[in-house]
Amino acid sequence: MKVSEVADLVGISVRTLHYYDQIGLLTPAYTDLSGYRVYSDQDLEKLQQILFFKQLDFPLKKIKEIMNDPDYDQNEALEMQRKLLLEKRNRLDQVIKTINKSIRYRKGEVTMSKKEKFEGFDFSKNPYEAEARKRWGDSTVDQTNEKLESMNAQDKKAFQDQFNDIYRELAEIRHIDPASEMAQKEIKKWYDYLNKIGNYPPTVFKGLGQMYVEDERFTKNIDQFGEGLAEFMCAAMEVFADRNK
Template identity: 65%
Template structure:
């Protein structure tokens, strides 16, 4: 049964003005209206609103949310799984901050000693660590650029590209039992970084994005399964090696 804007606002606990704003910016525009011009929200609209509010709860700006959910490759199931992971991490951080507050209260009462490091445990002043992952999956024009780059190649060129990728994976698999910080590991992972940024696949990875991509290799079981075909534990090794590479090459 379709719902009017006031009914949706009451159901969700938001304001009519907020829903009107979402409509105005093209973030959530109900397809149905009454003869009198009132917006009617379908179950599909409500599901999309839930998705939007999950992103908002995790501090994504509205512009970025619109970009993500408007992508033709957006996958609701994947997004929900990402939300869950992000919320679990957020809960862990909040629990840590509560512990820091409790210890600080005891410290101000003179009941315990507290190191300077302990005073700041739980704070996270970095940018949203999952925004890059969301952008890699659904944002910007990454997918379309990659498709365009591949479509512009002949079949022989595509085959050669695949063979080059496989060769790099095999080289990485051969050193996966060494330390990710070893010279061999870093030389091998640099080949992967250079390949991704060669322009052959229509995308450029910053060091931050490169590290985020490595984390995705472990977080997304599909990546893990494909990569580990070249050697058990390769995805985990690549994640660690990519993180070391990004850190070592930061200016």
């Protein structure tokens, strides 16, 4: 199939396919005598894999890295993608329930506690673990994962609740000076929390805060608790780290 035919079939732009070729993510099987890119059935299967990963918010650079791995197994990848997409759907279903209840709350039809307003937001699992490994190495991430895996279901639930509570408390003060006494007192709770489940010295803590604003996916997730929260946390974490070197 030619590039325009693939674009029409899949519903993406010709420009996108050209870009995938340019970065070496998806290079068509060959180019015909007229200079047109021609995609094989194998190319289409690879494109399908790429789009599944994109549905899971994987960056193109990471998709390329995964798919170029000598040990990459397409069947295994499909099983993993299905599992992750089902988890994503379940999370979205819960968020939709929260939205529906919020609409009824705004109409005065039901009452809604502060906690109920954030049901469905689960940040206890980091969907971008690869970025953390790349930036800080395996040790910090592995220690955190080992700590979480050693907990029973009740302890995990308690940690998740504390996680969300800290974010809600920080969201309420996100408009004050990040260097203020109150802001630093609250951000220390986040520092102490992280160090209960891993090893986050001030330099790593500061780097984590920078990721909150450098990676739009983190920003989007964090700002669901309040617009501007990611930027506030980044600034407060930087002040805290510099003061506690």
